[in-house]
Amino acid sequence: MARAGGTLVFVAMGLALAVPTVAGTIAGFGLAGLGVATLIPATMHSADEIPGLAPGTGLTIVGWLLRVGFLVAPPLVGAIADVTSLRVGLLIVPVAGVLVIACARVLPTRQRTGAVSVPA
Numbered sequence: 001m002a003r004a005g006g007t008l009v010f011v012a013m014g015l016a017l018a019v020p021t022v023a024g025t026i027a028g029f030g031l032a033g034l035g036v037a038t039l040i041p042a043t044m045h046s047a048d049e050i051p052g053l054a055p056g057t058g059l060t061i062v063g064w065l066l067r068v069g070f071l072v073a074p075p076l077v078g079a080i081a082d083v084t085s086l087r088v089g090l091l092i093v094p095v096a097g098v099l100v101i102a103c104a105r106v107l108p109t110r111q112r113t114g115a116v117s118v119p120a
Contacts (some may be wrong), residue, residue, distance in 0.1 A: 001042050002107055006100030008035030013093040020044060020087070039100060040066070046107055 009032045016028020060120035073092070081089030 002104035003037055003101050005035040005038040005042075006097045006104060008032070008038075008097075009100065010094045010097030013090070015095065017087050017090055017094070032097075035097065042107075 012028045012031030014028075016025045018033070025087055044059055047062040048055065050058040063104055066119065077089040079089075080092070
């Protein structure tokens with residue numbers, strides 16, 4: 001799920017920045033938001049199940065990291081946009097998608113069970 005969300009963020013925001021039309025930008029931002037929306041609950045769930053931490057500790061840490069990200073990311077995009085352009089500043093979003101894809105391998109994967117038997 002994390003890889004799919006990161007890929008959706010990377011592709012959607014990359015297309016929105018590559019093809020700057022009103023419809024493309026709205027669709028790209030919306031799909032990038034959908035990709036991120038799949039990551040937040042998965043991250044919170046995984047953080048709450050970290051072995052060795054009391055219940056809720058990992059979730060609290062992730063919550064605080066999200067707050068820091070919400071406070072740091074917009075000024076960072078703005079600072080980069082001031083120096084270069086808004087398009088270059090917004091490249092942080094697809095780069096973040098690539099980072100999610102790269103870091104997703106450390107997350108636990110769901111093991112598929114065998115075929116489901118149907119009672120006769």
